[in-house]
Structures are given as structure tokens and as C-alpha cells.
Amino acid sequence: MIKYLDLQQLNASFEPALSDALARVSRSGWYLYGEATARFEQDFARYCGTAHCIGTGNGLDALTLIFLAYREAGTMSAGDEVIVPANTYIATLLAILRAGLKPVLCEPSPATCNIDTAYAETLITPRTRAILPVHLYGRLADMQGIHDLATRYGLKIIEDAAQAHGAICLKASQAHGTIPCEDFRRGCIISSESLRRGEEQPLRAGNLGDAAAFSFYPAKNLGALGDGGAVTTNDAHLATLVRAIANYGSTTKYIHQYPGINSRLDELQAAALSVKLPRLDKDNAHRREIARLYHEHIHWGRLHLRNNIAPQGIGADNVFHIFPVFSPHRDKLQQHLAAHHIQTQIHYPVPPHRQAALRQAYGMQKLPITERIHNEELSLPISPLLTDREIGKIIDCINSFIP
Numbered sequence: 523m524i525k526y527l528d529l530q531q532l533n534a535s536f537e538p539a540l541s542d543a544l545a546r547v548s549r550s551g552w553y554l555y556g557e558a559t560a561r562f563e564q565d566f567a568r569y570c571g572t573a574h575c576i577g578t579g580n581g582l583d584a585l586t587l588i589f590l591a592y593r594e595a596g597t598m599s600a601g602d603e604v605i606v607p608a609n610t611y612i613a614t615l616l617a618i619l620r621a622g623l624k625p626v627l628c629e630p631s632p633a634t635c636n637i638d639t640a641y642a643e644t645l646i647t648p649r650t651r652a653i654l655p656v657h658l659y660g661r662l663a664d665m666q667g668i669h670d671l672a673t674r675y676g677l678k679i680i681e682d683a684a685q686a687h688g689a690i691c692l693k694a695s696q697a698h699g700t701i702p703c704e705d706f707r708r709g710c711i712i713s714s715e716s717l718r719r720g721e722e723q724p725l726r727a728g729n730l731g732d733a734a735a736f737s738f739y740p741a742k743n744l745g746a747l748g749d750g751g752a753v754t755t756n757d758a759h760l761a762t763l764v765r766a767i768a769n770y771g772s773t774t775k776y777i778h779q780y781p782g783i784n785s786r787l788d789e790l791q792a793a794a795l796s797v798k799l800p801r802l803d804k805d806n807a808h809r810r811e812i813a814r815l816y817h818e819h820i821h822w823g824r825l826h827l828r829n830n831i832a833p834q835g836i837g838a839d840n841v842f843h844i845f846p847v848f849s850p851h852r853d854k855l856q857q858h859l860a861a862h863h864i865q866t867q868i869h870y871p872v873p874p875h876r877q878a879a880l881r882q883a884y885g886m887q888k889l890p891i892t893e894r895i896h897n898e899e900l901s902l903p904i905s906p907l908l909t910d911r912e913i914g915k916i917i918d919c920i921n922s923f924i925p
């Protein structure tokens with residue numbers, strides 16, 4: 523059996539360091555707001571290239587906290603609109619709703635499956651305050667286009683980076699190379715000069731907008747052994763607000779300034795994440811190598827199968843949290859692979875606007891591109907520990923499919 527993602531095998535590959543780190547926390551007698559969390563927040567901020575990182579209980583809370591902080595700051599008020607891709611995990615929309623704001627659903631570009639910036643522009647109203655790109659499947663959204671739009675209309679950019687830990691921003695024309703895209707950050711965070719001299723690290727997901735939310739759900743590219751999340755930002759005021767609101771609205775014990783929530787990254791999860799973070803780039807590179815093998819050896823045309831790789835190719839802007847293939851015969855293909863002991867998943871079978879939870883507000887909306895993606899998507903195994911033999915078996919099995 524080839525599992526979709528063998529978490530037991532993946533986490534075993536971090537031993538004995540992982541168990542040692544967990545045991546240290548267990549024996550320390552200190553489980554929340556301690557050294558392990560502070561250290562991981564520092565490590566992850568440095569990795570993403572941001573000035574601040576605030577650990578949270580999960581990814582949904584991280585996104586929610588950003589919007590709650592903007593509400594406290596007076597940047598956004600109840601009923602303000604946030605443009606969000608319609609094809610995402612439901613958490614993206616729920617976070618906006620939890621903060622009393624209104625998600626406005628935008629179709630994706632069929633080629634990339636990420637938010638279509640030209641379409642997003644048609645959705646802007648006087649109430650629009652923010653645009654929320656989701657780097658779906660691990661592939662960065664069109665950040666240059668989003669920055670152009672945000673600059674013209676004065677919008678905040680909030681990244682949902684829950685699937686894109688480590689993805690590096692590249693210029694479209696340089697997608698095959700390794701030169702990071704500094705255009706929209708020029709004069710802002712990183713000067714192009716220092717980038718060229720190699721003094722600065724590449725521009726990564728989490729550092730491409732005003733604030734970003736990460737999830738460390740166990741199956742993410744950087745996964746905890748339970749729930750975890752983080753907010754990254756270069757905005758010191760926003761960071762202070764997020765940290766306070768995540769701690770019952772408090773900056774001083776028993777003094778509560780905001781009606782906050784309780785959302786913490788605990789010491790055990792933070793310690794586990796600090797063990798796993800140093801290997802993230804290597805694991806992402808391995809995911810790209812698996813993607814390259816799939817891309818080169820699957821008989822796409824003959825099988826009427828599509829992927830979302832063209833036209834950029836496989837570059838560092840995609841960390842392949844998911845390797846999606848699209849087929850009108852998706853269910854039959856999934857059964858064919860299962861019959862040969864190959865596990866796959868569907869991301870996602872039902873789009874958010876068709877869910878019972880949101881149908882009343884959004885069910886009437888016509889989103890044919892989103893619906894087609896949800897009807898045709900199938901996710902192939904993509905564990906960074908897949909062997910060449912296993913990848914070969916998956917490719918052969920797909921190529922033996924008769925639609």
C-alpha cells in the first residue's frame with residue numbers, strides 16, 4: 523500500500539531529536555508561553571524573513587486574529603468586504619466571517635487554480651478593505667498582480683499561507699531560475715541591491731503582503747503533532763494586537779484591553795516544529811522532484827489529464843503541498859489507483875459556497891471554474907519520503923488507466 527501521506531514514517535524520520543525535544547518540555551514543568559514557543563517564533567520569523575511571528579492555536583485562528591486585529595485598529599469595520607478565492611478550504615472564509623467581515627468570492631484562474639486578479643478587480647466596491655490570496659496546493663498566487671491591485675485601491679493583503687511554508691516569490695519570467703522577485707518590495711522591506719549582493723534571504727510566503735497566516739496541522743509541509751498556527755507580519759502594531767487578542771485581549775496578566783480569544787501555540791508543538799523547520803527546504807525540494815517526475819512521465823494528453831504546472835514550470839514558488847491532477851474521470855481514476863493499493867485524496871470534494879454551512883449566503887452564486895476544479899481534482903501521493911520505486915509504480919499505474 524502506498525499511503526497518500528505516511529505521517530508515522532515522516533515523523534519517525536525526525537527521531538531521536540523529536541522525542542528528545544518533547545521530553546525536555548514534558549520534564550520542564552512549563553507548557554505555555556515558554557522558551558520553546560519564543561524560540562520557534564524567532565526561528566520561523568527569521569525563516570520567513572518577517573520582523574514578527576506570533577504562534578497561535580491553529581491556522582483558522584491565525585487568519586481570524588489578523589482580521590480581529592484590523593478591527594481593533596479601526597482599519598476594518600463590521601460588514602467590510604474581503605475578496606477571497608472561491609476555491610479554497612472553508613477555513614479561509616470562516617475566518618473572515620468570525621471577524622464580522624464579509625467574504626466576497628472570486629473565481630480562480632483555471633491554469634493556476636489561484637485567485638484571478640483581473641476578476642478580483644471587478645469585485646471591488648467602496649466597502650472592500652482587503653484581498654486574501656490563498657497559495658493553494660503550495661503554489662504562490664500572482665503576488666505582483668495582487669500588489670498592483672492593492673496599491674491602486676488601497677487594500678490590505680492577507681496571505682493564507684497554510685499550504686505554502688517556504689515557497690519563494692519568483693518573477694514570472696524567472697520561474698525556472700532562482701532569482702527572487704523583489705519588485706513589489708522595492709524600497710519597502712528588502713532593497714534590490716542587498717538582494718543582489720545575497721545579503722538578504724529570498725522573499726518567502728508569509729512575507730508577501732501585510733500579514734500572513736500559517737497552519738501547522740500535522741499534514742502541512744511543516745506540521746506539528748497536533749494543532750498549531752502562526753501569524754507573520756512586518757507591522758509591529760498589528761503584531762502587538764494579534765499577540766494580545768490571542769491571549770484574552772491581555773498584555774499584562776489579569777488586565778484585559780480587548781475582548782480577545784484564547785489561541786496559543788503550546789510548548790510541545792513549538793519544540794516539535796523547531797526540530798522539523800531546519801529540514802523544510804530539503805523536504806520541499808524533494809516534493810518538487812516528485813512533481814517533476816510526475817510531470818515528465820505521466821501521459822497527460824492520452825489520458826485527458828491536466829495539472830496546474832504550465833506555463834511557469836516547476837520552480838521554488840511551488841512547494842507542492844498537494845500535487846493535483848484534473849480529470850473528468852476523476853472518480854474512476856481514484857478507484858483504479860485504489861485497486862492497485864495507491865491512496866489518493868480530493869482537495870476538495872465540495873466547494874465552500876456549496877456547503878450547507880454557507881449555502882444560504884453563497885449557494886446562488888455561479889462559480890463554474892471553482893466547481894469544475896472541485897469536480898475534477900485528484901491529489902497524488904506527495905510525501906517527501908516517497909522512494910523512486912514508489913513514484914515509478916504510481917506513474918505506471920496512472921498510465922495504465924483507461925478512461
Ligand SMILES: *Cc1c(COP(=O)(O)O)cnc(C)c1O
Pocket residue numbers: 580581582583610611613614656682684685736737738739749750751
Ligand atoms: C489547513 C488550512 C487552513 C486551516 O488550518 P487549521 O490549522 O486546520 O485551522 C486554512 N487555510 C488553508 C488553505 C488550509 O489548507
